[in-house]
Amino acid sequence: MNKLLRSFLLVMLVASCRGDRVKIVDKPIDFSPERVRLTKEYIRQHYGLEVQDITITPKIIVLHWIETNDLEEAFNILKPDTIQYGGIVAGAGKLNVSAHFLVDRDGTIYRLMPETRMARHVIGLNYYSIGVENVGGAGGVDNMTPEQIEANARLVRYLVKKYPTIQYLIGHYEYTRMEHTPLWLERDSTYRTVKTDPSEAFMQAVRERVSDLHLRKP
Template sequence: MINPRFLRAICLVLLFNGCAEKFKIIDKPLLFDAERKQLTLQYLSDRYGLEQNDPTINPKMIVLHWTVIPTFEESFATFNPSSLPSRPDIKSASALNVSSQFMVDRDGTIYRLLPETTMARHVIGLNHCAIGIENVGGTDDLPLTEAQLQSNISLVNYLSDKYHIDYLIGHYEYTLFEGHELWMEKDDGYRTKKTDPGKGFMEKVRAATKAREFKPLPDL
């Protein structure tokens, strides 16, 4: 009898070989200098009480976002500095700049900005276990595209094959995890209200990745 796990692995190899032309990740690293490393380690310590020598995470969750910024170039330039240039709403919590492990351009091109297991600041309370996928755009005048949708689906499948991912969430759903075992933010007053990447977008990604059997979101 063929081992089901072996059969699934063979199917995945065939799947990714068959769609290699469509699914491609381009590495475009953000600046990760000594300052960013120190700020990331400090964030892990101050916000979560985690004392680490390296700013690594154990991915348990994928969080989908939008940048609101209209172009990839502008979005990348916003994330690239090590320290936060503005954002008074979150700067008091840490000088570490916001970022994510991935960014998807409007034509569906996927860029890897950080190693998948390096912490990025993209979701309050959950950065220690979350891989972020940013999507360029997201305003009423610049809604997320079909190409971005398909790339997000491909990325979710890729990441959930590679890591033990329990949850897939939209940024707007992060506060559902307050009180959950994964939630580690120590400041009860440090929250921001989010709407990204939109409920419709999340519904489509969830429907397309239903076979992954992610855990249901916690109830408030």
Template sequence: MKTRAIMVSAIIGAIVASCGPKIIDEPIVFNNERSELTLDYMQEHYNLDVEEPTIIPKMVVVHWTAIPSFQKSLDAFYDVYLPNFRTAISGAGNLNVSSQFLVDQDGTIYRLMPETTMARHVIGLNHCAIGIENVGGPDLPLTDAQLKSNIKLIKYLKKKYPIDYVIGHYEYQLFEGHELWLEQDEGYRTVKTDPNVEFMTSIREALTNLDLKPLPEK
């Protein structure tokens, strides 16, 4: 009976995976050095003393890269250390920014790192958030193909993990004071506009059947 149960579980898992979006693995560097920097970040910013830099995803945060190409966007996340020119956030640690997913202008979805490994992409919430970066920004509008891919990807993630919230990066400060907000540095904040209100409105209209929680009100 136990063997049969394992087989049934494997079949169900395969069916769920086959119904999800096509995802191409394009890993960034995540070596021991980056792992240690991530653990240091989790300790300093979230007061989390853990052995592995893993998360239990409770939210998805949607971004744009503000970089005009897939390759340059990938390059921005690839290395372990934050570049010197990122002065607005450099005081909060040497760990480079990253994201679990990157969606190109044609809608192709790339997975840059394991879904349950912590990425640095949103202040105060990285410990529970999966990031979806989209190639584009104010000078390169996000596309319908990206919108469709984001919707498919979020639905896929919701099936796998206990996702309660889907937010745009510009909405992250609504969570100050929320139980998920763990940021220890009261001076560490940035003002964000990505991925814009229109894009998030369209995403939410397509996710009304997912039983997501409403955002906190300020």
């Protein structure tokens, strides 16, 4: 093997070990014109912005777990245009919750919607963030798998490379620590939920794997 070929192969090997390539499976949720309309309404009601479309500039990646250990059950929560249950979140608008990605327990990454459309997954920060849900966390128990840790790290790397505007990597449980930043837009100071997902241990493991990207914590 000549020297040039050997160094080329070495570069390719390093690139693939660093997870620069990522396999993404498209599995779209419903996104009718009604969901677009409800998203605009949410942006107006919660963020005080009049927008022509629901395109976002990603500045934050928010990692979650969805509190069910079943992929199809998780998908079916996010699929409909409108929210299917009651409670504080439903009280704040009919727009269903969603996320851009859903990572299964074996590490398979599903893309649920276009990456730069606004999804509803975190109070205050939806307009600037890409949401990644993980299947798991039923009963609030940290059962994230090693495959999910690796997949989330690969996905973060893919997103940061594609969107250089991304500055922050946060866990959902950290979201209220973003209130002091200009990226926080929620106008209702009483609209807050307490979150523990996707656990401190999971965030630490993912952050270790992407430390070279120098993403900010809240």
